[in-house]
Amino acid sequence: xxxxxxxxxxxxAPLLAAVSLAIWRERAIGWLWxxxxxxxxxxxxxxxxxxxxxxWEGVRWGASDDLSRAWLGFTALxxxxxxxxxxxxxxxxxxxxxxxxFWLLALAGNLLLxxxxxxxxxxxxxxxxxxxxxxxxxxxxxxxxxxAGRLYLQxxxxxxxxxxxxxxxxxxxxxxxFSFAAWQALPMDxxxxxxxxxxxxxxxxxxxxxxxxxxxxxxAPAPASAVLSGAMLxxxxxxxxxxxxxxxxxxxxxxxxxxxxxIFGAVYPALLGLVAGEAKAVLAYSSVSQMGxxxxxxxxxxxxxxxxxxxxxxxxxxxxxxxxxxxxxxxxAGLIHAGRLPPIGWALLALPALAIVGLPLTSGGAVKTAxxxxxxxxxxxxxxxxxxxxxxxxxLLLIRALWLLRRAARDAPAIRPPLAQLLPWALLSSCALLxxxxxxxxxxxxxxxxxxxxxWAALWPLLLALGLAGVVLKRGWTVPTRLTKLPNPALTLxxxxxxxxxxxxxxxxxxxxxxxxxxxxERRWNRFWNASALTLSAWLLAALLWLGWLW
Numbered sequence: 001x002x003x004x005x006x007x008x009x010x011x012x013a014p015l016l017a018a019v020s021l022a023i024w025r026e027r028a029i030g031w032l033w034x035x036x037x038x039x040x041x042x043x044x045x046x047x048x049x050x051x052x053x054x055x056w057e058g059v060r061w062g063a064s065d066d067l068s069r070a071w072l073g074f075t076a077l078x079x080x081x082x083x084x085x086x087x088x089x090x091x092x093x094x095x096x097x098x099x100x101x102f103w104l105l106a107l108a109g110n111l112l113l114x115x116x117x118x119x120x121x122x123x124x125x126x127x128x129x130x131x132x133x134x135x136x137x138x139x140x141x142x143x144x145x146x147x148a149g150r151l152y153l154q155x156x157x158x159x160x161x162x163x164x165x166x167x168x169x170x171x172x173x174x175x176x177x178f179s180f181a182a183w184q185a186l187p188m189d190x191x192x193x194x195x196x197x198x199x200x201x202x203x204x205x206x207x208x209x210x211x212x213x214x215x216x217x218x219x220a221p222a223p224a225s226a227v228l229s230g231a232m233l234x235x236x237x238x239x240x241x242x243x244x245x246x247x248x249x250x251x252x253x254x255x256x257x258x259x260x261x262x263i264f265g266a267v268y269p270a271l272l273g274l275v276a277g278e279a280k281a282v283l284a285y286s287s288v289s290q291m292g293x294x295x296x297x298x299x300x301x302x303x304x305x306x307x308x309x310x311x312x313x314x315x316x317x318x319x320x321x322x323x324x325x326x327x328x329x330x331x332x333a334g335l336i337h338a339g340r341l342p343p344i345g346w347a348l349l350a351l352p353a354l355a356i357v358g359l360p361l362t363s364g365g366a367v368k369t370a371x372x373x374x375x376x377x378x379x380x381x382x383x384x385x386x387x388x389x390x391x392x393x394x395x396l397l398l399i400r401a402l403w404l405l406r407r408a409a410r411d412a413p414a415i416r417p418p419l420a421q422l423l424p425w426a427l428l429s430s431c432a433l434l435x436x437x438x439x440x441x442x443x444x445x446x447x448x449x450x451x452x453x454x455x456w457a458a459l460w461p462l463l464l465a466l467g468l469a470g471v472v473l474k475r476g477w478t479v480p481t482r483l484t485k486l487p488n489p490a491l492t493l494x495x496x497x498x499x500x501x502x503x504x505x506x507x508x509x510x511x512x513x514x515x516x517x518x519x520x521x522e523r524r525w526n527r528f529w530n531a532s533a534l535t536l537s538a539w540l541l542a543a544l545l546w547l548g549w550l551w
Contacts, residue, residue: 004050007061009038010072011112011125014104021100029091032100033083039076039111043069049117058179060117066441067316071238072114074320075231078327079107081424082230085331086223088420089338095139099221102135106232113235119167119178122239126163129232130156130203136224137216148215155202155212163199163239166192170243180242188248196243204236206291207265214276217284222334225280229287230327234319237294241315247305259299263386266292270393279404280333283326286397290322290356292390293371300374307374314370317442321363324435325352328428329401335425336409339417348429349405353398355432358391360449360458363435366442368458369449388461395465403469 017035020028046069049062063069086103090096109128116122134156138149167178169192174182201209217225244251266289273285294315301311332349335341341349355364368391375384436442449458 004048004062006038006042006047007050007115010042010061010115011108013038014108014111018101018104021097021104025097029096029100030087032104033080033087035104035107036076036080036083039072040080043073043076056120056178058118058177059121060179061112061115061121062117063115064117067241067312068114070316070320070441071234072111074323075110075114075234078230078323078428079110079227081428082223082226082327082331083107084424085226085334085421086221088418089223089334090221098135099139102132102139103224106132106136106227110227110231110235114238117180119171119180119183119243122180122242123164123167126203126235126239127160129235130160133224133228133232136228137220139221139224140219144215145219148212148219152212152216155209159199159202161199162195162202166195166199167243169195183243184246186245188245188250190250193244193250193254196240200236200239200243202236203232204240204291204294205233205288206295207261207269207288210265210269210288210291213288214272214281214284217287217330218278218280222280222330222337225283225333226327226330229284229330230323233287233291234323237291237315237319240298241312246308248302251302252305255299255303258302259296259383262292262295262297262299263383263390264292265289265295266390267386267393270390270397273397274400277404279401279408280330282397282401282404283329283333286356286394286401287326289390289394289397290326294318296387297371297374310374313441314367314374317363317367317370317445320435320439321355321367321432321442324428324431325355325364328352328425328432329356331421331425331428333405333408335417335421336405338421339415340409342416345422348426350402351429351432353402354462357395357398357462358458359462360455361433361436361446363432363442363446365449365458366436366446369454370445372457373445373448388457391461392465395462396468399465399469 014035017028017032021032042063046063049060049064052059052061063072083103086099090099093099106129109125109130109132112125113122113129114125116125134149134153137152138145169189170183170186171178173186173189173192177183198209202212205213213229216228220228269285269288269292273282273289276282276285297311297314297318301308304311329349329352332352335345351362355362358364358368372384372387375387436446449455
């Protein structure tokens with residue numbers, strides 16, 4: 001196999017692992033996390049892009065730019081750590097073979113869409129990942145997972161249809177070319193933009209397309225929640241970034257609306273998360289809130305296309321930081337149910353939470369500094385105060401998540417969690433502190449923010465949130481019952497759709513034939529054919545021979 005041919009191993013390794021699972025069954029489970037190794041190897045030692053004209057014209061797989069390599073690296077690392085965690089946490093699950101089948105298919109699709117440079121390959125990987133994720137959400141069974149899975153599947157299919165329509169319209173505008181490079185210089189029309197934002201936004205989970213997230217994460221096993229939030233949500237954002245042109249008047253005119261959506265989507269879901277009573281639901285709302293920051297980044301890029309290289313770097317840093325930090329928090333939620341963390345474990349648990357808040361010297365602090373630097377000097381600088389407000393709500397939300405995890409730890413068994421779960425989780429958690437020192441792209445903005453004004457700007461939202469949390473705990477305030485039972489319109493519509501498909505509004509027609517009458521006609525028809533069957537057969541044979549001779 002040539003060097004470029006090694007790209008085939010990136011999506012095929014999980015599928016080959018699925019074959020080994022079918023052959024060796026439980027004996028293969030402990031090694032399935034190794035399916036991510038080829039992807040990590042291609043990040044460390046990249047090779048030339050792979051042309052695959054035998055599939056369709058213009059298809060190329062590979063990661064030739066920094067954004068693709070960084071996305072592939074953190075995705076493979078997160079899936080590998082979560083896979084090693086799942087091999088222990090799902091060890092006693094009687095349906096573990098089914099879990100791993102969906103897991104490997106979703107992994108293959110996630111890796112394929114990252115290395116795809118054309119829309120058809122991207123759509124193939126995106127669809128495989130989206131549909132296989134349904135099996136992970138409903139895996140544990142019961143009313144909650146079934147309800148979350150039903151809503152997710154309905155929205156996933158809707159998103160697939162919108163995405164396919166948008167990609168077809170985009171390809172038609174490019175005279176049948178499906179390569180993302182050819183789309184960068186093409187103007188965008190409103191219908192195509194709306195379809196792409198809907199199809200990819202439903203997977204990205206930003207407001208108001210987030211309705212499936214707070215239900216799916218509490219229902220899914222902890223490793224599945226980690227990859228759903230840390231890796232799969234980012235696939236929609238990557239698709240939006242690649243499908244849209246670098247500069248376009250329509251995108252610029254939509255920038256104000258998109259910025260308002262991003263700010264509201266960062267603040268409002270965080271407020272909803274404050275009234276949630278389960279740690280994984282709070283973390284899910286935190287993911288929705290963090291997607292709001294990336295929507296703001298899109299608005300900045302659309303209004304200032306000349307700063308696209310700088311915005312691309314911020315997107316890359318934010319994707320890596322949030323993917324690893326949120327994956328670590330969801331794994332911690334599963335780890336606490338397996339046993340009691342040692343004191344050092346709680347310190348490791350606080351690291352990714354503080355990184356998401358934006359504490360200096362963490363990956364999140366570096367990313368927030370890079371985002372603010374990109375924000376300054378543009379037309380939206382007056383909106384910067386809303387970024388500070390969203391930092392405050394994020395701090396409050398993460399404090400509540402840690403408090404709920406601490407409360408859940410009281411009911412955990414008085415044993416230490418297995419080492420096979422502690423090690424991959426510790427690796428992901430430590431990335432929040434180590435990654436800025438190991439990766440120059442993060443180190444530069446981290447050091448740039450280490451001045452008195454920058455440190456204070458990063459610390460005051462957290463300090464204020466800690467003060468408010470202390471007041472709440474001292475006074476013994478609790479969330480009002482009516483706020484914990486807010487209606488969910490999406491669930492209502494989902495249930496109505498289910499009832500509509502199970503019991504159509506139009507009556508089903510029923511046929512009651514007159515058996516004696518049809519029996520008489522059948523006998524009359526049989527007598528006719530018995531009388532002339534030989535003659536009719538001869539005429540048919542002659543006609544066929546005559547037609548054959550004329551041909």
